[in-house]
Amino acid sequence: MIAHIFEDRCDGCNNCVAICPTHVLDAGKDGAPVVARIDQCQTCYMCELYCTSDAIYVDPDQHHLHVVDPQAILESGHLGRLRHDYGWGREAGGDEGHLSDFWRLGPLLREGAEIAARRYAGRKA
Amino acid sequence: MSGHDVLALTTDVLIVGGGMAACWAATAAARAGARVVLVDKGFVGTSGVTATGGPNHWWVPPDPAKRAQAVEDRLARAFDLAERDWMARIIDETWRALPELAGYYPFDSDGRGGTFYSGVRGPEYMRALRRFAADLGVSILDHHPALELLVDHDGVVVGAAGHARLDDRLWAIQASSVVLATGGCAFRSGLIGSHGNTGDGLLMAAEAGAALSGMEFSVSYSLSPAWNSTRTLPYFAARFFDQEGRELDVPPPMSGEAAHLKALATAMIEGPVLADLSDAPALLKQLLRRIQPASMPPFERRGVDLFENRFPIRLFGEGTVRGTGGLQIVDEKCRTSVEGLYAAGDAATRELIAGATSGGGAQNAAWALTSGRIAGQAAARAASQRKSRATARGRPVGGAGLRPAADARPIDLSPVIPAVQASTIDFDGALWRSEAKLSSAKARLDLLWRDIADHAYATGIARIALREQAAMVAAARWVCASALARTESRGMHMRTDKPGLDPALGARLLTGGLDNVWTRLETDIVSQRIEAVA
Numbered sequence: 001m002i003a004h005i006f007e008d009r010c011d012g013c014n015n016c017v018a019i020c021p022t023h024v025l026d027a028g029k030d031g032a033p034v035v036a037r038i039d040q041c042q043t044c045y046m047c048e049l050y051c052t053s054d055a056i057y058v059d060p061d062q063h064h065l066h067v068v069d070p071q072a073i074l075e076s077g078h079l080g081r082l083r084h085d086y087g088w089g090r091e092a093g094g095d096e097g098h099l100s101d102f103w104r105l106g107p108l109l110r111e112g113a114e115i116a117a118r119r120y121a122g123r124k125a
Numbered sequence: 126m127s128g129h130d131v132l133a134l135t136t137d138v139l140i141v142g143g144g145m146a147a148c149w150a151a152t153a154a155a156r157a158g159a160r161v162v163l164v165d166k167g168f169v170g171t172s173g174v175t176a177t178g179g180p181n182h183w184w185v186p187p188d189p190a191k192r193a194q195a196v197e198d199r200l201a202r203a204f205d206l207a208e209r210d211w212m213a214r215i216i217d218e219t220w221r222a223l224p225e226l227a228g229y230y231p232f233d234s235d236g237r238g239g240t241f242y243s244g245v246r247g248p249e250y251m252r253a254l255r256r257f258a259a260d261l262g263v264s265i266l267d268h269h270p271a272l273e274l275l276v277d278h279d280g281v282v283v284g285a286a287g288h289a290r291l292d293d294r295l296w297a298i299q300a301s302s303v304v305l306a307t308g309g310c311a312f313r314s315g316l317i318g319s320h321g322n323t324g325d326g327l328l329m330a331a332e333a334g335a336a337l338s339g340m341e342f343s344v345s346y347s348l349s350p351a352w353n354s355t356r357t358l359p360y361f362a363a364r365f366f367d368q369e370g371r372e373l374d375v376p377p378p379m380s381g382e383a384a385h386l387k388a389l390a391t392a393m394i395e396g397p398v399l400a401d402l403s404d405a406p407a408l409l410k411q412l413l414r415r416i417q418p419a420s421m422p423p424f425e426r427r428g429v430d431l432f433e434n435r436f437p438i439r440l441f442g443e444g445t446v447r448g449t450g451g452l453q454i455v456d457e458k459c460r461t462s463v464e465g466l467y468a469a470g471d472a473a474t475r476e477l478i479a480g481a482t483s484g485g486g487a488q489n490a491a492w493a494l495t496s497g498r499i500a501g502q503a504a505a506r507a508a509s510q511r512k513s514r515a516t517a518r519g520r521p522v523g524g525a526g527l528r529p530a531a532d533a534r535p536i537d538l539s540p541v542i543p544a545v546q547a548s549t550i551d552f553d554g555a556l557w558r559s560e561a562k563l564s565s566a567k568a569r570l571d572l573l574w575r576d577i578a579d580h581a582y583a584t585g586i587a588r589i590a591l592r593e594q595a596a597m598v599a600a601a602r603w604v605c606a607s608a609l610a611r612t613e614s615r616g617m618h619m620r621t622d623k624p625g626l627d628p629a630l631g632a633r634l635l636t637g638g639l640d641n642v643w644t645r646l647e648t649d650i651v652s653q654r655i656e657a658v659a
Contacts, residue, residue: 021167021176022320023268023290023586042320043353045419046171049248060353060423062315078426085418086248091231099233099249101415103241104408105358106181108416111406112361116377119364119404123374 001041002058003068006079007032009055016047016056038065049088054080132289132296136162136264137508138501139298141271141285141326142306144173145180145490146470148254149222149497150304150504155261157505162298163263164287166270166307166321166589169255173308174446174471176251177318178356179417180490182223184243185216192216199488203480204616205631206339211477214457215488218495229253243487246417247318269296270589271325273527274303274333274466275519282333282465283519290586299519301508302465304500305330309451309471310600312545314442316347317354322446323593324600326472331599332522335461336453336637338474338647340600341607341618343448344555345483346386346440350431351397353423354441359413359431362404365389366435368397383556383619389440390552399435442550445600447483448617449475450607453635453647458503459496465507467500469493476633481616524639525578526588526595533582541594544569545601548608558608559622567605573598578640603636610634610644 002024010032017025017033021044026036032055035041043062048054057073059066073079083089087098138154140147143165154161165172185195196212223242226232230253235241259265268291275284275297284299307326311319327337348360365373373392376384392398410432414421424431445451452461452468454477459467470493479488524530547554547566554562577598583591611634613627614620633647 017291018267019168019171021172021318023167040320042315042317044171044177044318045422046176046248050171058422060426062353076426078422081425082418082422085414085421086246088248097233098415099231099241099246101412102179102233102244102246103236104412105179105244105416108406108409108412109358109361112358112363112409113378115362115404115406119362120375120377 001038001043001062001065002035002047002056003066004057004070004073005032005035006055006057006070006074009053011053013052015050015052019050020047045082048082049086051083052089054083130294132294133298134162134296135299136160137301138162138304138504139164139285139300139302140304140306140501142308142470142472143167143169143267144306144308144470144493145175145251145254146472146493146497147304147306148251148258149494150306150469150501151258151263152254152261153498153501154304154505155258155263157502159505159508161263161505162266162300163258164266164269164271164285164296164298166268166325168267169258169265170251171248172251172321174316174318174322175490175493176247177419178247179244180247180250181244181487182219182494183216183487183491184219187217187220199478202482204482204626206476206480206633208477215478215491215495218498219491222494222498226253226257229257266296271307271329272588272592273521273523274329275299276333276522277519280334280464282463285329286521288586288588290589293586301511302467302504304467304469304504305452305461305472306469306497306500307472309444309446309448310597311444311446312442312549312597312601313542314444314546314550315354316441316443316446317349317356319443319446322444322471324445324596325592326468327452327603328525328592328596328599329523330452330461330463330466330468331637331639332524333463333466335463335466336635337451337603338453338633338635339476339607340445340450340603340636341611341634342476342481342616343445343450343549343604344617344619345443345447346390347443347447348389348400348438349441350423351437351439352427355420355423356417358417359402359405359409359420360400362402362406364401364404365392366399366401367392367395368399373398383617386440387556390556393440394552397437400438401435402432405432440552442546442555444549446471447489449479449481449484450604451475454496457499459500460503467504469496469500474633481618483617523592525574525599526581526583526591529578529580529582531579534580536576536580538594540569541573541598544573545597548605549601556619558618558620560609563605563609567602567609570598570602570605574602574640599639602642606642606644607634607636
């Protein structure tokens, strides 16, 4: 669930309020948005993906709310990492090939299933 | 609630929903010349299970022999409930549609010097569909959940009404045709992307008189770390251990008879199950971040190396999202059994192409795309033929949670989730169904339905959450009724007390009704029609 919004990084665009698919956030009076309905957060990370300020941290536990240490998160390198990994918003800057390996998803999935099938047959033999 | 402030619009085609089926429906309707309004509960681009996924579409080149083979392969696994013509149509339409997104989605290499079209990453795909729809002139209304349909004096659907949640105001949209693409129902299992998938469209349609089909085919799960539902790519080569470190005897994925799933579920009933991904393909370990970036945060933010450390896992229920049940489709235009109302994607039954099985990712996405395009185009054509309907004022027909049948009073909703999950998500009640378990689940749900329909009431944006609860109870009641009526085991519907196939039940099973839930084999209706003609 959304665990922290870094108000000093937030530029107040409220894009996260609009794009959150489950209406977790309310626009702030001035500045950062407010987490208003955390029970509706499904831990989908979409707010991080759409936050151009890298000001939101989603804790990966979708069942329990955790108190996090903002300083530790700032130092962890997690902030903005997901958006970077997607290449989100950087497509216009030239071909960075963010999707050039995406075709391998199916073959790798099948390879995994084959590994499991071979291993299982070996165990049963 | 600022009740006096109502957004009132009139359009040709109203699309309800904001996932891939809804967007494909909207683009098809707009291209057919219709004015199109799309209302979504969330935000078009992040809403629903596609946005957080990476759907692969059924992709067969236009070689008649290959296509015929693809159809026969799937038909053989559909338990006699799918149709060749529908499958062939889905394959053909999908092949033609995806390249049309080239201006919006950054299609990349297929690894063999060509372009990879069939598989797309969720956030980029939904962003592309949003832009495509917007460029075609579709009016997109985010955060405008629909609560009920509008029906004219002839019983024809002429619009929908709902509650805009960011502005906290009512909306009502009159339309010549309505397409429901509201997704499946995951019964609040926690499945990634499914929080809004509560069966709202199914309830709305049933209130207008629509029938559903295949609701018994609603048992499906995906594997994830216990604390965060994710995609399943990393788990295919996994080994599984109990808490004491003993390796579990789990048949490989895709073993048939749901053996993999049942072995995992059996172990999880006993206690925590840990996954060990050290056997995963070497290339996957290198490339997982590039392929599915969202697979990493659940682990990295816990300090877990997913390929080195064992970690607890969980099966997240998928209900009718990956299950096949949904609104009955009565013709080749994706019409429902109610005039003016079309259905697409997971809100519609997928039995036409997948029968009693899930259909797997590739068939499902192709169905969502194609049924969306078919429904959108047909809705636009129908709208152009009866423009006058849009001016006919519809009557809102929503019941449970909106207009209590008796006295309005606060009711305890805490039993809803356990009750709706009993026959759909809970391992024992869903994977090992029996008449006794289903009857017990049905009795609980019937009591809840009575309470909600008679008394439940809310104001302001709380109406949205209340309707979600009502819709889940309705959907679970149709699941129970269908699962009770299908006195056999077929595909993903598995009954311990009726283990084999019953040839007499080799037909689709319809259900519907609100206070009184009914079921009926589709063949009965066909034979009744034939009798009526004779």
